Amino acid sequence: MIQLHDVCKSFMQGDESVFALRQISLHVKRGECVVLKGNSGSGKSTLLSLIAGLAQPNSGEVSVDGREISKLPEPFSAKLRRQKIGFIFQKFHLIPHLTALENVITPLIPENLSLSLLDEKAKTSMEQCGIAHKAQMRVNRLSGGEQQRVAIARALVNNPLLILADEPTANLDENLSRELIAQFERLKHQGITQLIATHDPLFFELGFVDRIIEIKNGELV
């Protein structure tokens, strides 16, 4: 499902080039649930961004579902992201002032689907995340846990093959974190591939997690 080969990524800090990722090679099989652990600044988020096609590597190859996303023209990588990848962000990244429902359907807008299909997909996704009753509420009026559920519903609305989660429990308390983990377990049973970047210990003892990979200073340990 995910294939990375000798991937390097660096950023410019003033005149200096700082490596975020060095020679990363990784293979994640379809349906696998992989936890990527590492401290802040270790390169977890950068790795997820490269897999989602949100940033380009300086060298190496990144493939998702057999397509080299790092070399696809922007409209095609956007389409691949829209149709096959669901991204759950640490800070939720919902659009304030929009309702929960509007946020959930936003990824589907470029697809120009019929209203009935749009409604059905959004409803299913929101019910799956237990947030359907808050559909008409503006997201900036929801609690942190509810916002995270809206973000997950948005990530699932396109029935993605791959879920990328970046520190999904960082802004949640322990109870909400456990609820979220239960959600990830359900997704695992549905056969959705998951790559969860976290440093939350709750993820390190889970039975449904297939592999835990550690990243340190931009290198896989």
Added chain:
Amino acid sequence: MIFNMNFLLLDYAIRSLMRRFSKNFFIFLILSLLIFLLASVLMIADAIKLELNSTLKTLPQITLQRFIAGKQSDVPIARAEALLDIEGISSVTPRVWGYYYFKPAGVNFSVVGIDAYEEQYSSTLTHLTQRFDMKLLANKESMIVGEGVKKILAENYYTDFFNFITPDGQWKRVPIAGVFHSDLALESNDLIILPKKLAYAIFGMEESKATDIVVKVANVKEIATIVQKITARYPDMRAITQDDIRVSYQNIFDYKSGFFLSLFSVSAFAFFIIIYDKTSGLSSEEKREIGILKAIGWSSDDIVKEKFYESFILSLGAFLLSISCALFYVYALQAPLLRNLFMGYSELKPTFLLPFSFNLSMVILLFLLSVPIYIAATLIPSWRASSLDADEVMR
């Protein structure tokens, strides 16, 4: 584009506009005001030109004036007879006319003396002599007046007559025998028509002279040649052709609308600089939104398309509102304030109506000056923001 229209994207664009209501409303208001101002100016200029063109058609082909020491002087009537010798001239009419200043209202009336037995030099006068009994007018030493004159006189308690003051200080009481209305309001609104004899008395002119002479020619293509012949025979006479008058009037109005166009261009330029500056410096919230949209699967094209819908809705809305308001302002309200700027050149104050004229090319010009320019000014910065890495924008 309409065939590939994404209504969900359109709906998103409308909601996005509403979310930033105060900022967008301000831009909408300013843009509307600018287009409204320019549209009104061009519509007024167009309507006045239309009225003038209709009026000019009724004016004489050639008007001959006499100048002595650089000042206009009366023309001996004997010259009218002599002019008929010139080949190509079909008729010659000496005119007795002038302006009469009516101090209480601060306006000039155009006073024209006519002879019931003469051929009239303008279609308006021909029409009037057919409608009113000019012989009776001569016998009773009375006058007929335009609607504007009637109104101004009535406001000053002259309902049935008016006392003209002759140059030697005598009072000349002239009864009002009738009021006429003409479609050519510019020409007839301030007009007073009375017998020639009476006009001579009011202006204190010798009856052997005329104010000027109008000449009709058989073939309009020969006007220039005939003018040459006349001025060669009478060097103290100046010939004014219908075209000369048309050009001078049009120059006045073109100059005025050109002046407004320049003003508009300057303000529009300033406006677009502000817009460009405002949108190129997208707020962090807007930038973040673009980043989120890219992260959840929108392409740069989708974002640019959505921004296009936003700016198209806003600018088209402003354009349509301004054109509708300008139509209402100019034709229904008769353009208060602005019209005075255009009519300021005139010494008279005719209360004529601006005739309706819908100039499609002007509407297209206004559209091109507003909508595409606004779209370009807002789209370029949005495109720049959308081509940044989403990852970078969201951090």
